[in-house]
Amino acid sequence: MKTTLASDTEASGTHARRDVLRFAAVSAFGLALSGRAFAASTGAVSGGGGSGLLQSAGALAFGPDNVLFVADIRGAAIHAFALRASDVTSQADVELGNFHNFEGRDLVQGLDQKLGALLGTTLDQIVVNDMAVHQPSQQIFISVERGRSTDALPAIVKVNHGQLEVLELDRIPHSQVGIPNEPDPKAMLEFNTQRSFAITDVKYYNGEVFVTGVSNQRFASTLHRIPYPFNAQMATCTVEIWHPVHGQFETRAPIIRQLIKEVQGEPHLFAVYGCTPLVRFPLAALKDGAHVRGDVIGELGYGSNPLDMVTFSDPFDQKEYLLVTIDTRSASRVAVLDLGTAKPEPTGGPIDFGPGGLGRTQGLLPINAEHFAILNSKWAVEIHRHPKTAHRLDVSSLMVPYFFERRDGMSEMNWPDGPDPFQYREHRGEISRGE
Amino acid sequence: MGRPMTAWVPDQPLLRVDSDSHEPALGGVRVSSLDPNLMAHLARYIQAGGLLQSILRVAVIPTGAPIADDLPDVFGHYQLLEDGVRFIPHFPFARGVSYRASFDPRRLGRAEFSEVLTLEFSLTAEQNGLAPEVKRVFPSSDCLPENLLRFYVCFSNPMRRGRVETEISLLGPDGEPAPDVLYRTPVELWGRSMQRLTILLDPGRLKRGVGPNRELGPPLKVGQDYMLVIGSGIVDLSGRPLRETFYKRFRVTEAVREHIALEQWKMVTPETKTRQPLVLNFPRPLDWVLLSQMITIVSADGQLLGGRIVVDQCETRWSFIPSFPWARGHYHIRVESSLEDICGNSVIAAFDRPLRPGNDLAYEAAKCSISFQLA
Numbered sequence: 136m137k138t139t140l141a142s143d144t145e146a147s148g149t150h151a152r153r154d155v156l157r158f159a160a161v162s163a164f165g166l167a168l169s170g171r172a173f174a175a176s177t178g179a180v181s182g183g184g185g186s187g188l189l190q191s192a193g194a195l196a197f198g199p200d201n202v203l204f205v206a207d208i209r210g211a212a213i214h215a216f217a218l219r220a221s222d223v224t225s226q227a228d229v230e231l232g233n234f235h236n237f238e239g240r241d242l243v244q245g246l247d248q249k250l251g252a253l254l255g256t257t258l259d260q261i262v263v264n265d266m267a268v269h270q271p272s273q274q275i276f277i278s279v280e281r282g283r284s285t286d287a288l289p290a291i292v293k294v295n296h297g298q299l300e301v302l303e304l305d306r307i308p309h310s311q312v313g314i315p316n317e318p319d320p321k322a323m324l325e326f327n328t329q330r331s332f333a334i335t336d337v338k339y340y341n342g343e344v345f346v347t348g349v350s351n352q353r354f355a356s357t358l359h360r361i362p363y364p365f366n367a368q369m370a371t372c373t374v375e376i377w378h379p380v381h382g383q384f385e386t387r388a389p390i391i392r393q394l395i396k397e398v399q400g401e402p403h404l405f406a407v408y409g410c411t412p413l414v415r416f417p418l419a420a421l422k423d424g425a426h427v428r429g430d431v432i433g434e435l436g437y438g439s440n441p442l443d444m445v446t447f448s449d450p451f452d453q454k455e456y457l458l459v460t461i462d463t464r465s466a467s468r469v470a471v472l473d474l475g476t477a478k479p480e481p482t483g484g485p486i487d488f489g490p491g492g493l494g495r496t497q498g499l500l501p502i503n504a505e506h507f508a509i510l511n512s513k514w515a516v517e518i519h520r521h522p523k524t525a526h527r528l529d530v531s532s533l534m535v536p537y538f539f540e541r542r543d544g545m546s547e548m549n550w551p552d553g554p555d556p557f558q559y560r561e562h563r564g565e566i567s568r569g570e
Numbered sequence: 571m572g573r574p575m576t577a578w579v580p581d582q583p584l585l586r587v588d589s590d591s592h593e594p595a596l597g598g599v600r601v602s603s604l605d606p607n608l609m610a611h612l613a614r615y616i617q618a619g620g621l622l623q624s625i626l627r628v629a630v631i632p633t634g635a636p637i638a639d640d641l642p643d644v645f646g647h648y649q650l651l652e653d654g655v656r657f658i659p660h661f662p663f664a665r666g667v668s669y670r671a672s673f674d675p676r677r678l679g680r681a682e683f684s685e686v687l688t689l690e691f692s693l694t695a696e697q698n699g700l701a702p703e704v705k706r707v708f709p710s711s712d713c714l715p716e717n718l719l720r721f722y723v724c725f726s727n728p729m730r731r732g733r734v735e736t737e738i739s740l741l742g743p744d745g746e747p748a749p750d751v752l753y754r755t756p757v758e759l760w761g762r763s764m765q766r767l768t769i770l771l772d773p774g775r776l777k778r779g780v781g782p783n784r785e786l787g788p789p790l791k792v793g794q795d796y797m798l799v800i801g802s803g804i805v806d807l808s809g810r811p812l813r814e815t816f817y818k819r820f821r822v823t824e825a826v827r828e829h830i831a832l833e834q835w836k837m838v839t840p841e842t843k844t845r846q847p848l849v850l851n852f853p854r855p856l857d858w859v860l861l862s863q864m865i866t867i868v869s870a871d872g873q874l875l876g877g878r879i880v881v882d883q884c885e886t887r888w889s890f891i892p893s894f895p896w897a898r899g900h901y902h903i904r905v906e907s908s909l910e911d912i913c914g915n916s917v918i919a920a921f922d923r924p925l926r927p928g929n930d931l932a933y934e935a936a937k938c939s940i941s942f943q944l945a
Contacts, residue, residue, distance in 0.1 A: 193757070209762065245641075252630050252641040256664045262732070281661055283730035284764045284807040288661050301645050301660055329761030329859070351759035351768040352859050354719060354914040354921070379925055380779040386922040387914075388773065391756050409753065409773060412780065434781040438750045438772075 188309060189214060192278035192289030195267035198339035198363060203267070205278060205291065206334035206346070207311075213337060213344055215365065216291075217308040218269070224295050225272045227569035231514045231532045235562040237541040239514070239532035242275070243294055246518060247528040253299050254281045254290060262287075263528070266506040266518055273510050273569065275530065276302070277518075294530060312365040314346065315373060332357075339363065340395040340402065340418075347390035349409065356387035358404075360421060372423035376406065378414050378431055379479075385428055388412070394444040394457065398475030405474060407441040407459060415474065430479030439463040443507040446471060449536040450513055456536070458500070460507045466538070468498040502538045509535070511570055585673050585687040587663075588656065597662055598646070599628055601673040601687060602654035609653065611678045622648035624677055626655045631668040631690065644669070666695040666809070695808060702727035702806040704816035707798065708858040709912045711884040712818075716792050717776050717825040719914040719921065721769040721818075722858060727806040728764035737801035738769060743794040750775070750782070751789040764807070769798075776914075777922045790822045826854060830917045832905060832938055842898045842944045847880070847889035850903070855885040857910045864906035865890075870899050885912070896944050903940040 190210035198204055201218040232239040243249065251258040264278040275294040280287045291302040314332055334348040346359040360372040377385045388408040395404050395418065402418040406429065413433035420427050442460040449456060455471040504517035505528075514532045521527040522543050533540060547553035583604050589597045604612075616622065628644045646659035655673070663669065670690050675683040708722040723738075735754055742748035751771060759768035774782035775789045790796060800816040834853050840846035848867065858881055867875040867890055877892040907917045914921040917938055 208757070248632070249642055252632075252643070253645050254661050255628075255630060255644040255659050255669070256661075256667055257630065257633060260664065281664075283732050285728045286807060290661075299642060329763065329766050330863075331759065331761060333755070333757040333759055335756050349755060349757070349759065351761060351766075352857075352863075353908055353910060354770075354773070355908070380777060380922065383925055384778055384922040385925045386777050386780075409755070438754075438782070440754055440756055 188311065189289045189304060191287060192280060192291060193264045194334055194337045195265045195276060195278050195291075196337045196339055196344075197267055197269055198344070201269070202339075202363075203269075203276065203291070204337050204339060204344055204363075206337045207289075208331060208334050208348075209287075210311075211314045211332060212311045213314065213334075213346060213361065213365075214309060214311045215344075215363065216302075216304060219307065222302060222307060223269055223272045223274055224293075226274050226294075226296065227272070229273075229296055229568060231510070231567040231569075232534065233562065233565055234513050234534050234567050235557075235565055236559045237534055237537065237539050239534060239540050239542070241529050241531045242516065243297060243299065243530040244521075245527050246277075246299075246530055249299055250277075250279055250281075250292060253292070253301065254279070254288075256281050263506065263518060266508055266516070268508045268510055268516065275508075275510075275516060277506075310365045312344075312361055312371070314348075314359060315371050335389070335391045336393050338393055338395055345393060345395065345404070347393050347406070349389040349391075354387060354389070356389050358390060358393075358406075358421065360423075370423070372421070374421045374423070375426045376414075376416070377426055377428045378408065378412055379428055380431075388414075392441040392444045392459070394446065396446060396457075396471060396474070398471060403475070405444070405457065407444065409440070413459075415477070415479070430477075432474065432477040432479055433469070442505065445507065445509050445515075447509050447515070447535055448512060451536065458507075460502055460504055462505075465499040466502040466507075468500055468536075500538050502533070513567060513570055583654075583673070583685065583687060585671060585689045587671075587689070587691050598656055598658040599626070599671045599689070600651070600654055600656040601626060602651065604654045605683075606653075608675060608678075608683050609650075611680060611683065612650065612655070612675075615678055616650070620677070622650070622655055622657075625675060626657050626671070626673050628657055628659065628669055628671045631670050633668075663693055665693045668692040699727070699808070699810075701810045701813040702729060703813045704800050707800075707816070707818045709855050709885055710858075711855055712820045713823050714790075714820045715823050715826045715913055716788055716790050717827065717913045717921065718771060718790065718822075719773070719776060719910075719912060720771065720857075721798060723767040723769065723800060725765045725767070725806070727810075729760070729767070729804060729806050730809070731758045731760060731764070733801075733804045734758050734767065734769070737804040739799050739801070741797040741799055743791070743796065748789070748796065750786060788825075792822050792824055795819060795821050826911065826913050826915060827920045827922070829915055829919050829923075830856065830909060830911055832917065832940060835940070837903075837940065837942060839942050839944065840896050843895050845892055845895050847891045848901075848903075848942075849890075850888040851883075852886045852888070855912050856888075857912055858885050860906075860909050861885060861888055864909040866904045867892075868902045868904055869897075870901070875901075898944050900941060900943050903942070905938040905940070907938055 189205060189207055191208050192205055193208050194206040196204045201223065203216045203218055205214045207214055230240055247261045247263065248258045250261045260282055262280045262283060264280065267276050269276060277292045279290045279292050282288055291304065293300045293302055331351045332348045333351065334346055336347045338345045342362060344361045344363050346361060356376045358374045358376055375387065376390065378388055379385045390406040391409050392407045393404055395402060404416045404418055404421065406414050408414065412431045414429035415432050416427060416429040440462045442462055444459050446455055446457050457469045457471055457474060458466055460466040504519045506518040508516055510516045510532065513535055515535055515538060516530060517533055518528065518530050521529050581603060583601055585601045588600050623643065630644060644659050646657050649656040668690060669692060670688060673687040703726050704723060705726050706724045739747040740751045753770040753772045755770065771789045772782060774780050775786055777783055798818040802812040802815045805811050836851040838849040840848055861881045862879050865888060869875060875892055877890050880889040905917060910916050
């Protein structure tokens with residue numbers, strides 16, 4: 136360890152002595168006893184890793200009454216944090232961009248580097264797991280982990296007018312439910328600490344939390360329906376999902392993404408599998424202990440993973456659409472009406488998103504986001520690698536329904552003397568805030 | 571390492587790292603020996619709504635050019651001490667990261683408190699321990715069926731997630747990486763100790779008739795040789811890469827598309843009053859992980875027997891060595907119906923089974939049981 140004195144570089148003229156000490160190992164400096172006494176006397180000090188309740192922070196979803204559900208793979212649990220008014224800040228006055236001119240805004244530039252700085256590490260140790268938008272505040276919540284191994288520590292971070300804030304979980308009213316172990320732990324010889332259910336999606340619908348995931352052991356296709364508020368009296372309903380293949384076979388498949396929506400008057404669960412089919416189930420069929428076979432109404436291409444599934448209303452035709460963002464290609468858009476009427480089962484032929492007629496109405500959208508969510512009726516938000524600085528991870532707004540960012544493209548409308556058939560110049564001053 | 575050099579004069583403010591090697595969670599940064607006058611102004615400043623994070627700041631020193639120019643400080647909590655201020659980071663300081671702390675009382679707006687203290691520090695990375703290596707890959711056999719579903723890779727150290735896609739590949743018969751064979755899971759499938767990794771082959775290609783299978787065919791070709799490669803760029807908890815690249819070569823045999831038939835198992839029963847193993851031999855390899863969990867032995871009165879399970883012979887043999895000598899009587903070997911082989915076929919049905927007629931699928935988790943008696 137060495138001590139060096141650096142000269143004062145301030146212009147003020149007052150002499151300010153700077154001591155720059157370099158430490159070789161922190162163990163060289165024992166903490167005086169008084170420090171620990173202070174920690175005890177000043178009450179709870181939350182150094183040491185976020186909420187002690189949360190062991191990891193993955194998939195996020197908002198429920199009713201400002202409840203934030205957090206999937207905790209490591210803790211094998213779903214947590215419910217009932218956010219108080221002080222935990223949420225309205226973002227209604229944040230500049231979102233120019234809707235008419237297809238221009239979004241970067242809400243946070245360099246998200247991963249900023250998260251690293253905030254959580255005390257370098258950006259390579261930051262993993263962004265999921266993003267969810269709170270309504271009506273339109274505040275963006277992100278689940279993050281610092282560390283990529285057994286040292287990983289979870290955090291929920293909010294975006295507040297471009298600044299990142301850690302959501303302090305210790306004081307928020309909280310409940311949790313364990314993901315049922317499978318098989319029956321009482322029947323096992325020893326508790327298996329290596330079994331993990333990698334929760335891929337959490338969604339709330341009508342008093343229940345729907346949890347999907349991939350086991351690191353069995354090739355299981357388990358869906359859990361958990362009543363919320365969490366209640367030891369009410370059992371989790373566990374369903375094994377099968378899907379048919381060409382009227383010949385049926386097979387299990389872990390659900391990667393899910394969406395629950397009423398179509399034709401009845402609530403249905405739409406699931407996208409890892410082996411690519413999009414499957415539809417009436418919610419009523421997903422009963423405890425059942426093996427349920429869904430209707431295959433679409434297929435994603437090989438080698439792709441669904442990232443997010445959302446629905447939105449097109450502000451131009453007022454129709455509702457399902458959007459699935461995909462990691463290796465453009466996102467797919469399907470009219471919600473068609474989801475209900477689509478005929479099941481692939482009929483063979485070229486691979487596309489619509490064997491049962493969905494292919495005709497499917498749209499492909501140039502979204503290249505790692506995480507995606509709807510902000511309001513005119514704007515979506517994405518976490519994406521900036522196209523020109525692929526290194527930089529940004530949080531940006533994107534207009535609904537074309538999800539097209541004019542700033543990223545080369546368009547003649549961007550030149551001062553270029554043609555302007557859509558009257559961009561006239562609409563230049565129209566900046567959206569909150570809508 | 572010893573105590574710090576006493577380069578400071580008593581009564582001079584001191585900015586230093588707090589640490590207790592026994593309780594790293596209490597680690598932080600503190601400035602102490604502050605003038606009581608300064609403390610009084612600090613207290614007033616806080617009362618007026620001022621924030622300690624504007625005065626005592628800790629930030630990560632970026633390595634390389636920062637991408638964003640307004641990086642936040644490290645988030646944490648502050649305590650006002652008798653003679654100073656303490657900062658406790660929300661997450662403990664990380665090893666191998668350089669930090670800069672600064673104490674700047676000029677915000678208080680008093681000419682006599684203009685001395686700025688800065689401190690750069692880092693915790694050294696742990697140097698002990700060996701570089702990680704791949705201990706084993708399952709299935710053990712070097713003949714694997716065309717519809718193989720998964721591998722388990724066992725590492726000697728806890729590993730870091732994030733490099734599976736780039737470091738793990740399957741080389742085809744031509745020695746080139748076979749495209750679209752390994753499935754990219756949405757979350758890497760690690761066990762809790764981060765030492766066991768599950769790798770799946772693409773289920774979309776394994777399942778007959780599903781889109782990718784129609785377009786690309788099955789992932790593996792019968793009769794051909796493949797090599798699973800675990801690249802040395804995969805790193806452990808401390809950032810150390812694998813000592814060397816790991817290779818598993820195998821030849822592909824015919825697909826297995828039938829359920830696990832318990833009646834085909836051969837059992838070797840032990841002698842009473844001994845602790846000889848109860849042995850089950852399978853006609854084909856079963857899943858290494860599930861074998862150690864899904865078969866249990868229960869005595870006639872329903873008590874689960876304590877003991878040790880050994881799986882060997884390329885996962886075709888399961889042995890149970892009891893904790894206590896076998897007593898005479900009836901025993902039941904309970905097999906969970908979700909036990910799988912290496913292709914995902916279970917006790918109930920093949921991985922992709924013929925379509926069952928109708929819509930009302932009965933729940934099929936039968937409790938499968940094999941009985942034996944010791945005289």
